[in-house]
Amino acid sequence: MGSWFSNLFNLWGRDGKEHKLIIVGLDNAGKTTILYQYLLNDVVVTSPTIGSNVEEIQFKNLKFLMWDVGGQESLRSSWSTYYNAVEAVLLVIDSTDRERLTLIKEELYTMLAHDDLKSARLLVLANKQDLKGAMSAAEISKQFNLTSIKDHSWHIQACCALTGEGLYEGMEWLTDEMTRKH
């Protein structure tokens, strides 16, 4: 193909490639709010996701296809149908939801053991930091035993989807990670 054509592609995405990413987490964690903060830099009114939302998001020369999947109990078994070709998992935690931390920890380790996610990076977003009683990223990291994860590159980032705080930093880690290894 002519060079003008590939230049055009480079304007869109660094290599013209679309990087598939999934946003998972329990219901009410803030996944859909985060997806639309990334897309619109704004807060949208959400209702519980049935199925999924997907948006194309450009971040620092990389083009992402972000899939946001519903987190309700009955929908969790279908998460694995989205795993094919996923390069990164964004795990969103409601940092005030202490009761269900063990539950999402189990979901996390089940996900990491899945064949399709062998080389996926993991970004944990400790969301709802604006709320009183929110666990810190360090606390969640400890509860999740993140330092024991040696076969995936991972990072945990505190954030607030309503203000957007921390969301940029999380994606910055991810894009650095992805460009460093390719």
Ligand SMILES: Nc1nc2c(ncn2[C@@H]2O[C@H](COP(=O)(O)OP(=O)(O)OP(=O)(O)O)[C@@H](O)[C@H]2O)c(=O)[nH]1
């Ligand atoms: N205070 C506060 N509320 C938030 C934050 N992020 C999301 N929310 C609220 O949490 C509720 C659930 O947000 P959603 O984005 O719909 O949650 P979800 O993870 O997509 O939920 P499912 O689609 O059911 O899996 C909404 O009322 C959001 O406005 C945050 O950082 N702080």
Ligand SMILES: [Mg+2]
């Ligand atoms: Mg949702």
